[in-house]
Amino acid sequence: MRLYLAYFKIKFLNEIQYKVAALAGIATQFAWGFMYIMLFTTFINNSDTNAISSSQIVTYIWLQQAFYMLFAFWSVDKDIFDSISSGNLAYELTKPVNLYDIWFIKTLALKVGKTVLRALPIFLICMLPFLGEFTMTAPVSIMAAVWFVITMFFSTILILSYIMIIYILTITAISPLGVKITFSLMGDFFSGGLIPIPLMPDIVQTILKYTPFYYIQNIPYNIYNGYISGNLEIIKIVGIQVFWIVILIALGKLLMKNSMKKVVIQGG
């Protein structure tokens, strides 16, 4: 356990050094936030489809921008991909640690580090009242806030266990870049990265409920803004989140075991 904490600390401290990059990131996040809000609210206000209210979507978008790095599928540890393609993986394998766990912790630390720098300023600014219709609201109830925190935790673990599978598939893939692009683009789109899931056609939403994508960023944000409510409903959702976490981690560990049997390190 202490070992994993040490790995987390190193990666985390390394990540929060990039303050200027974070500042540029925040500016970008704001630009995209405003763009998406204007686009989606125009669609919502133009139609009598009562899917989700525009103030709920405003809150959703700002949460998404604040925690962007946590749930962006391309925000991964490049060092891990490099170690796979350069063969440095061999060193990792000589260490008496579980490779799956280490990669998991490193990626978690990287994502948390990137998010810590960005989330707070975005949160604070978006809550300011002078933004008018662009203002983010507080959680709809205390219970919603509690569930938000709980589901954020599970969503984070869930996306990490998905990203782990991407890492592992690239070890043996013929086109690592192709695997990376395909899996991260798919994840990004179907988890609501481009358009929030509540804005997708009903049939697509129904299908997505049977995939892990539905249970990543979609859940905490929509609990926060009140689109998903009811304790019983949420408990059920948390159950499904845990189910997918177990499945994806088991699958990841199995794939890891198989590819480690096959892995060939060239030269030295």
Next chain:
Amino acid sequence: MFKIYLTYLKIHIKSLMQYKMSFILTAIGQAFSSMFSLLAIYFLFEKFGDIQGYTFEDVLICFVISYLGFSISECFFRGFDNFSSIISNAEFDRILVRPIGIILQVLGTKIEFVKIGRAILAIVVFIALFYYCPYLLSVDKIITMFFMIIGTVVIFSSLHILKAGLTFFTIQSLELMNIFTDGGRDLAQYPLNIYKKWVLNFFTFVLPLSMVNYYPLLYVIEKSNNILYVFAPFTSLLFILPCYLVWKLGVKKYQSVGS
């Protein structure tokens, strides 16, 4: 000068052909990413119907032109987009001592044909549009759309040059400029007046994206008869000036960072 550029082109194609498979797969990946953007538009229309009087087809014209223009510019102006690496590894010193134009050489450093993958999907949608919207098949409309694409290329290329020019002052790559390049591309997927008034104003008077994307579109989709809108994309040429000026100032100020 043109001959030298052709040589550059040939070299890049040759090096590309060494890794054919990798090229094809990456290009497919690029096409994939634009497919999801297209799917997002489709989903929104499926759920909500027309937006402020614009139909799905109207928005597709916007999307296609914005994506096509952007990918062409990203393919050929990648050297400027990645200019920070040319400065930080002192490649620019070498460029300065050669007896041919600086801009030409920077253009030649990188030509990314994989970006065309993104354009392929746009072209397919374009052809489908002509099939489903036969009213687009008239000389004036085709000319207008041609101007729109060229204008979009001019604007995004100027932005890349501006970004490179600013790199002289900051040395580091300017991620902030992506707000205008990638952001502009994404905004222009829809007619610009669906956003707030200040967005349209900004993209008319500061960055004339509306001149290549929004006003001529109104003519193409028969929302306006103003023949001037056909020629609006020409104003994008004015945008070259300030960008070129910043670039020139940057070159003048350039101090080598060593290697």
